[in-house]
Amino acid sequence: MSTAGKVIKCKAAVIWEPKKPFSIVEIEVAPPKAHEVRIKILANGICRSDDHVLTGSVKVNFPIILGHEAVGVVESVGEGVTSVKPGDKVIPHFLPQCGECKACIHPRGNLCKKNDIVKCTGLMADGTTRFSYQGKQIHNCGSTSTFSEYTVVHEDSVAKIDAAAPPEKVCLISCGFSTGYGAVVNSAKVEPGSTCAVFGLGGVGLSVIMGCKVVGASRIIGIDINKDKFPLAKELGATECVNPLDFKKPINEVLFDMTDGEGVDYSFEVIGRPETMSAALASCNMNYGTSVIVGVPPTTAEITFSPSLLFTGRTWKGTVFGGWKSKDSLPRLVSDFMEKKFSLDLLITHTMPFDKINEGFELLRAGKSIRGVLVF
Numbered sequence: 001m002s003t004a005g006k007v008i009k010c011k012a013a014v015i016w017e018p019k020k021p022f023s024i025v026e027i028e029v030a031p032p033k034a035h036e037v038r039i040k041i042l043a044n045g046i047c048r049s050d051d052h053v054l055t056g057s058v059k060v061n062f063p064i065i066l067g068h069e070a071v072g073v074v075e076s077v078g079e080g081v082t083s084v085k086p087g088d089k090v091i092p093h094f095l096p097q098c099g100e101c102k103a104c105i106h107p108r109g110n111l112c113k114k115n116d117i118v119k120c121t122g123l124m125a126d127g128t129t130r131f132s133y134q135g136k137q138i139h140n141c142g143s144t145s146t147f148s149e150y151t152v153v154h155e156d157s158v159a160k161i162d163a164a165a166p167p168e169k170v171c172l173i174s175c176g177f178s179t180g181y182g183a184v185v186n187s188a189k190v191e192p193g194s195t196c197a198v199f200g201l202g203g204v205g206l207s208v209i210m211g212c213k214v215v216g217a218s219r220i221i222g223i224d225i226n227k228d229k230f231p232l233a234k235e236l237g238a239t240e241c242v243n244p245l246d247f248k249k250p251i252n253e254v255l256f257d258m259t260d261g262e263g264v265d266y267s268f269e270v271i272g273r274p275e276t277m278s279a280a281l282a283s284c285n286m287n288y289g290t291s292v293i294v295g296v297p298p299t300t301a302e303i304t305f306s307p308s309l310l311f312t313g314r315t316w317k318g319t320v321f322g323g324w325k326s327k328d329s330l331p332r333l334v335s336d337f338m339e340k341k342f343s344l345d346l347l348i349t350h351t352m353p354f355d356k357i358n359e360g361f362e363l364l365r366a367g368k369s370i371r372g373v374l375v376f
């Protein structure tokens, strides 16, 4: 029996307030309105960005349904939807691509003005959401909310992908892998022979390492306070790994010592802490070095730094989703995966049923997983 046009009752992981675990409850998901798409979610990756919301570091409106690294199948579409149809395998994405705003038109832009990751209202464009629990509205997050068996997103936030792509793997393409890889090829544009430093060796940092290796960086230095991350970092391309806790000097001085006093050509902060963002900047060459902020900073964080760090020529920049335009790039990245241009196997350390979501996040916080994948 078709569910199109009807309210669907399904399982979702709701966060009622910050610092509380997910509670799995039965919610109601309204049908998609005009230009919206209702998607049955198949698999979700566990990304640290959702944990930043859980800890209260990134401010949002509660109650909320998180989840933004997912693959699903279109269940039904609202009036006027033309780019996807029921049955299509898709990636719902936190960066829309309306194709009309200045960011969508600009060759280097990707932060479409229709995004909700800057303001985090947790609402659709009409000021409501399609989720409710016992009559009370639940907010969405980043326009995706994929920690639910069904979600509703705007058509601009959905990309159709190869029907044969394995959801429990390519879900990483919707955030972690593409962000890290794109930070290298789009945002930094690392040249062959470069020396790179990667701060933070989680799923995103390791994807930065994979990108540095593909573009032919000659030295790739992995930095983490958890040395258990080093073997995998080396397997994926790090030429050496250092633990800042092993040194009395600040890590930026250690990196200068390791590079004959020159500093690295490119540094990437893939943790989300103001101190490591400053250290990553200070680690790169004072003249032609570039430092890229990939980690999501706490909403209220501020950094004080000496402008002379930049005056001598350094570049400091950030990247959202590795600089990719979502609707254009996601199908291509999935095709590249299907053509075996890269593998995601080593990044996926745990695959578990959706109901184990709290366990999955505990593994991430304990530094025991790289990417956990939750399957419905």
Ligand code: PAD
Pocket: 046, 047, 048, 049, 050, 052, 175, 176, 179, 199, 200, 201, 202, 203, 204, 205, 223, 224, 225, 226, 229, 244, 270, 271, 272, 273, 276, 293, 294, 295, 296, 297, 319, 320, 321, 322, 364, 367, 370
């Ligand atoms: P993760 O928690 O798997 O990895 C973070 C790593 O940093 C861990 O291995 C930690 O041990 C390590 N670490 C923590 N503190 C320090 C420290 N002081 N010095 C050195 N290492 C440390 O997270 P992830 O890989 O899923 O995500 C990394 C960040 O990237 C996180 O802030 C996330 O929110 C952000 C992100 N940004 C985007 C984007 O579009 N810019 C997309 C996806 C994720």
Ligand code: ZN
Pocket: 047, 048, 049, 050, 068, 069, 175, 176
């Ligand atoms: Zn993410």
Ligand code: ZN
Pocket: 096, 097, 098, 099, 100, 101, 102, 103, 104, 111, 112, 113, 114
């Ligand atoms: Zn746009």
